[in-house]
Amino acid sequence: MQPFVPSDQNLREFSLRAVLIGLVMAVVLGSANAYLGLKAGMTIAATYPAAVIGMALIKLMKGTILEENMARTVGSIGESVAAGAIFTIPAFAISGIWPKFFTAGNYVTSALIMFAGGVLGIMFVALLRRVMVEDAELPYPESVAAAEIHKAGARGGSGTKFLFGAMGIGAGIQALVQISVFASTWEKFVAFKTTTINLVGTWKAKVAGGMLLSSPGISPAYMGVGYIIGPKLGALNFSGGIIAWGLLVPIITYFLAPGVLPEGASQGDWIALSYSVWKFIVRPIAIGGMLVGAGFTLFKMRKSLATGLTRSVSDMKKAASGEHVVDRVNKDLPFTNVLFGLGFAALVTFFITWRIFQVSPLVSFVAALVVVILGFFFAAISGYLVGIMGSSNNPISGLTLTALVITALVMVLLGVKGKEGVAAVLGVAAVVCVSAAVAGEMLQDLKAGHILGGTPWRMEMGDLIGVALASVVLFIPLMVLHEGDISAQGTKRIAELTAQQVQVVTAPDGQTYTLDQVKQLPADQKKAVLSLDAGFGSKQLAAPQAGLMALLSKGIVEGKMAWPLIIVGMMMGLAFILMQVKSPMLVSVGMYLPLETTFAIFLGGLIKGAVEMFGAKRGLNEAQKVRVENNGVLLAAGLIAGEALVGLLFASFAFFEVKYKIFADPGMFWISLLILAGIAVYLVKVPLANAGEADEPAPPSANF
Numbered sequence: 026m027q028p029f030v031p032s033d034q035n036l037r038e039f040s041l042r043a044v045l046i047g048l049v050m051a052v053v054l055g056s057a058n059a060y061l062g063l064k065a066g067m068t069i070a071a072t073y074p075a076a077v078i079g080m081a082l083i084k085l086m087k088g089t090i091l092e093e094n095m096a097r098t099v100g101s102i103g104e105s106v107a108a109g110a111i112f113t114i115p116a117f118a119i120s121g122i123w124p125k126f127f128t129a130g131n132y133v134t135s136a137l138i139m140f141a142g143g144v145l146g147i148m149f150v151a152l153l154r155r156v157m158v159e160d161a162e163l164p165y166p167e168s169v170a171a172a173e174i175h176k177a178g179a180r181g182g183s184g185t186k187f188l189f190g191a192m193g194i195g196a197g198i199q200a201l202v203q204i205s206v207f208a209s210t211w212e213k214f215v216a217f218k219t220t221t222i223n224l225v226g227t228w229k230a231k232v233a234g235g236m237l238l239s240s241p242g243i244s245p246a247y248m249g250v251g252y253i254i255g256p257k258l259g260a261l262n263f264s265g266g267i268i269a270w271g272l273l274v275p276i277i278t279y280f281l282a283p284g285v286l287p288e289g290a291s292q293g294d295w296i297a298l299s300y301s302v303w304k305f306i307v308r309p310i311a312i313g314g315m316l317v318g319a320g321f322t323l324f325k326m327r328k329s330l331a332t333g334l335t336r337s338v339s340d341m342k343k344a345a346s347g348e349h350v351v352d353r354v355n356k357d358l359p360f361t362n363v364l365f366g367l368g369f370a371a372l373v374t375f376f377i378t379w380r381i382f383q384v385s386p387l388v389s390f391v392a393a394l395v396v397v398i399l400g401f402f403f404a405a406i407s408g409y410l411v412g413i414m415g416s417s418n419n420p421i422s423g424l425t426l427t428a429l430v431i432t433a434l435v436m437v438l439l440g441v442k443g444k445e446g447v448a449a450v451l452g453v454a455a456v457v458c459v460s461a462a463v464a465g466e467m468l469q470d471l472k473a474g475h476i477l478g479g480t481p482w483r484m485e486m487g488d489l490i491g492v493a494l495a496s497v498v499l500f501i502p503l504m505v506l507h508e509g510d511i512s513a514q515g516t517k518r519i520a521e522l523t524a525q526q527v528q529v530v531t532a533p534d535g536q537t538y539t540l541d542q543v544k545q546l547p548a549d550q551k552k553a554v555l556s557l558d559a560g561f562g563s564k565q566l567a568a569p570q571a572g573l574m575a576l577l578s579k580g581i582v583e584g585k586m587a588w589p590l591i592i593v594g595m596m597m598g599l600a601f602i603l604m605q606v607k608s609p610m611l612v613s614v615g616m617y618l619p620l621e622t623t624f625a626i627f628l629g630g631l632i633k634g635a636v637e638m639f640g641a642k643r644g645l646n647e648a649q650k651v652r653v654e655n656n657g658v659l660l661a662a663g664l665i666a667g668e669a670l671v672g673l674l675f676a677s678f679a680f681f682e683v684k685y686k687i688f689a690d691p692g693m694f695w696i697s698l699l700i701l702a703g704i705a706v707y708l709v710k711v712p713l714a715n716a717g718e719a720d721e722p723a724p725p726s727a728n729f
Contacts, residue, residue, distance in 0.1 A: 029090065029176060030478030032354045036089040039483040043092040044490060046082050047099025050075050051491045055103030056502040057669035060246075062111040063506060063561070065622055066569040066614045067250055071104030072097065072167055072469060074188060074662045076174045081185040093175050094479045098470040099491040105146075105466035106139055106495040109459030112425055112570040113451060114138070114503060115561035118549075119568070120575035122448045125549045126560070127504045134381050135500040138452060141373040142459025143492030145396070148366035149404040149460070150467045151358045151485055157405075157468060158475050163412030168472035175477055187656050187711070191663025192670075194707065195245040198700060199668040202243055203675040207696035210621055211240040214295040217279065233286075234279035237270060237299040241624035243697045246668040248704055249661035251629020259630020261608050265311070265615020266623035273307045273616075274299050300564065309587045311616035312573050313594020314601070318610030319426045321602055357481045371397050374456055382448040388439050392453050395435060399428050399457045404464035411465040412472070421462050429454035429574055433581035446582040454574060463492060502673050507560045508548035509676030514559035515551045516682070519543060530554060548680075569617040628701065632708045633657065639713055649716040657712040664704070 030036055054071040062068045079096030083089075114135050117123040123131050157163065202209045216235035223229055241247075251259040278299060286294055358366075371393040379389035403424045432453040436446045467488055474484050519540055522530065530538050532554040538546075543554055552559055561568050562575075579585050594613070601609035615623045640653055 028354055028478030029172070029476060032352045032478065034478070035353070036091045038089070038091040038095055038480055039487065040088070040092055040095070042086060043079075043083065043088065043095040044099055044487055046079055047075075047096040047487060048491060048494050050078060050096065050100030051103030051106075051495050052498050053103075053670065054100060054666070055107040055495050055499055056673055057666045058104045058107040059111050059499060059502045060506065060669035060672055061250065061665060062108065062570075063115065063503075063566045063568045065247060065250055065626065066567060066618060067254075068104065068108050068111075069250070069253060069662060069665060070167065071101040072171050072466075072473075073174070073658065074666065075100035076171050077185055077188055077659065080175060090175055090477060091479055094474050094477050095484065095487055097171065097175075098467075098474060098479075098484045099487040101466055101470060102143075102463065102488045102491040103495040103499070105462040106143055106459060106492060107499055108421055109142055109425075109455065109462040110135070110139055110499050110503065111568065112421065113455035113458050113574055114500070115507070115566075115568045115571035116451050116575040116578070117448070118507065118560065119562045119572055120447055120451070120579050122444055122451065124553075125547060126507050127548070130381070132500050132504075134377060134452075135503075136496045137373050137377055138455045139459050139496035139499065140493060141370045141377075141396075142400075142456040143463045143496060144366050144489070145370040145400045145456065146404050146460040146463030147467060147485055147488055147492065148358075148363045148370070149401055150408065150464050150471065151363050151481075152360075153405060153408060154357055154468065154471050154481055155355060157408050157412060158472050163409070165412050165469065165472040167411075168469050169476065171469075171473040172476035175473075187659040187715075188663045188666075191249075191660040192667035193663075194704075195249070195664035195667025196671040197667075198243070198245050198704075199671040200675075203671070208694040209243040209697055211694045211697075212296065212621075213238050214292050214299065216295065219283075230280065231283045232279050233282045234275055235295060236275045237296060237620075239270070239620045239624065240694070240697070241628050241701065242619075242621035243700055244622075244625050244668060245664035245704055246672075247622055247625035248629035248632065248701075248708070249664035249668075251626040251631075252633045252661040252708055253658060254626075254630060256630040256634035258608065258611060259627045259633075261606070261611045262615040262618075263623045263627035263630075265612040266618065266620045266627075268612070269303060269307050269311065269616040270620045273310065274302050277302045277306055300558070304558065304564075306590060308572070308617055309576070309590035310594035310597065311569075311613045312576055313591040313596075314598040314613030314616065315569065315573050315594075315610060316426070316577070316591070317595045317598025317602070318608070318613050321598070321609055353480055354475065354478055355481065358485050367397060370400070370456070370460075374453065377452050378449045382452060383445050384441055384449050388436070388441055388449065391435060391439060392432070392449055395432055396453055396456050396460075399431065399453075400460040403428065403457055403461040407461040407465035408468040411469050421458060421465070424461050425454055425458035425570075426573070426577070428457040429577055430581070433578055436582055442582060447578045450578040450582055451574060454578075463488075505673060505676045505680050506566060509679035510563065510565050511548040511552045511557060511559040512682060513676075513679040514557045514563075514565075515543075515548075515555055516679075518555050518557060564619050567618050567622070569614050572617070628705070629661070629708075632705050635705075636709050636712055639709065640716070643713070643716075645716055646719050648721060649719060652715065652717045652721075653712040656715050657708060660708055660711060 054075060058068040058071065075097045079100055080093045083093045083096055117131070118126045201207065214235050214237050217233065219231070219233035221229050221231050281302065282298060286298060374396045375389045375393040378384050378392045379386055384392070407421070407424065429450060433450045436450055441449065471481060471484060474481065522540060528539065530540065530543055532538065533556060538554055543551060546554060549560070551557070558564060560566060562572050598609050598613060601612055606612060636653065636657060640650055645653065
């Protein structure tokens with residue numbers, strides 16, 4: 026295939042402006058995905074937004090299409106590092122390995138983990154790129170679409186007005202939510218009648234309960250996610266929320282409440298009990314379902330996985346042989362540099378497990394060996410799956426789960442126990458996770474670059490720089506979100522205690538504090554003293570994948586897994602499979618998330634369904650449908666990015682204890698309903714209004 030820019034033509038490519046634009050996008054898109062992944066358990070592919078933004082900015086500077094390609098490549102790599110980070114790094118806090126999340130040591134450890142994983146993924150891709158990119162059996166659908174977007178831009182097309190306009194709307198709505206201009210949520214506990222039911226013989230049980238009703242969250246980001254995944258997947262996710270909040274929480278509360286709550290319990294007591302049941306009983310059940318769902322996902326891909334494993338070995342042999350002529354569009358990083366990079370990643374893993382996690386040198390050596398072996402296979406598998414169906418559908422969490430279980434079993438066989446063993450397992454899984462995510466995203470970008478005529482070694486160098494910056498920076502949004510949420514919830518709780526005229530707080534360990542003393546405590550200590558449901562694993566930052574990793578690592582290494590609840594969840598997951606549920610994993614994630622989150626995602630999916638229905642009624646042809654689809658995806662991505670960036674800004678305000686709320690107890694929930702309706706009209710009307718004429722040629726599809 027002849028590249029868009031021939032091999033013998035040297036356009037400006039690895040320029041300072043292209044790399045800088047890419048680095049800024051890597052940080053912004055990576056941070057946005059960290060925000061979204063921690064709150065909703067999902068991330069969005071950054072290739073398309075990065076292509077549109079990079080293309081717009083480079084065109085303003087009268088740059089070349091290869092500079093656009095470089096900016097997109099560097100910009101999208103931050104999303105993959107973020108995906109690897111949010112699936113694993115919060116698990117250190119959730120599992121109790123890092124009781125205080127924000128320390129200099131934890132920052133350095135996280136940065137080293139992310140950088141080692143990123144380098145590992147890039148080095149293996151440099152070995153496998155040529156054979157995988159040129160494989161005719163791998164269609165790389167998202168790469169082809171991204172390349173066509175750049176080509177369309179060269180011919181005058183652009184979608185930046187939709188992306189940036191939606192970012193402004195998402196940012197504005199989130200700002201109004203944060204300063205409490207109106208109520209962003211509504212919930213009410215509807216009580217059932219207290220009664221006594223007859224069991225076998227003379228056994229009787231007093232029962233009392235009800236159902237917690239909740240509105241959808243006022244979140245442009247969640248609705249944007251729902252729009253992108255569509256009505257079917259949105260409904261699957263919401264069905265998990267219905268199972269959790271419409272079945273399991275009410276039925277468990279029904280039997281539990283009489284022995285826990287006093288007569289005449291208040292609305293607040295019932296709501297608190299419902300959330301406790303969900304957090305400590307339903308969530309472990311959901312984790313069991315996620316475990317089976319991840320395994321089933323990998324089982325369905327068993328042929329692709331087996332093919333990827335077989336090919337990875339033969340491809341590495343071909344790549345290492347060097348039996349081909351190397352021109353500009355086929356020149357990768359030198360083989361010696363690749364070996365040095367692999368050795369560096371292994372040494373970093375050895376250092377982290379030995380000196381930081383305090384396991385023996387032998388165990389550290391085995392951990393480094395496991396990282397290299399699993400990193401190679403999972404990088405190859407990840408790249409193969411991206412070649413088949415794109416990075417948006419790459420089952421990174423399933424691959425990471427496999428790596429975690431293998432590593433945990435190896436650690437147990439080596440006799441490693443306690444927090445050191447759990448930390449080593451999570452560290453290895455984190456490196457492998459980042460490696461697989463980076464490898465998949467990078468192969469996707471290299472395929473797009475191959476079509477456009479980009480130079481592989483320059484793109485690989487750009488990604489190394491992008492990975493380095495993302496590794497240094499992405500701990501910061503994690504820390505800001507975690508500790509900012511604790512600060513926000515702590516301020517709210519202290520205000521409640523002040524209103525109740527409580528002067529002294531007794532911590533779970535028996536130590537007493539005045540409210541003024543509590544205010545001065547570090548975030549994680551404040552969380553412990555006030556028994557806050559805040560930070561990673563809370564309602565606000567669910568982090569479902571990290572919660573799964575934390576539970577499994579502790580369960581296998583320390584033998585502390587809540588097996589009864591996990592097994593119940595696994596049986597539920599098996600039932601989903603027998604019922605031929607399309608995605609048992611997505612249903613289980615929906616159970617793990619707050620109802621307001623899954624509800625808002627479901628609304629976004631319904632809006633996408635409405636767009637498709639109205640498009641069909643208008644008789645749009647295929648070219649017009651693709652334009653509607655592309656514009657809608659850009660709007661949704663803009664809403665996500667806008668809310669995420671403002672959400673991070675206000676989380677930093679909470680972190681630094683900057684007061685920004687206008688109303689202490691906002692009402693006017695009807696304004697929230699108007700905003701939801703406005704977002705719906707916006708996501709329906711704008712894409713359909715820009716469908717174009719029927720005789721215009723079809724653009725590339727960007728709905729990955």
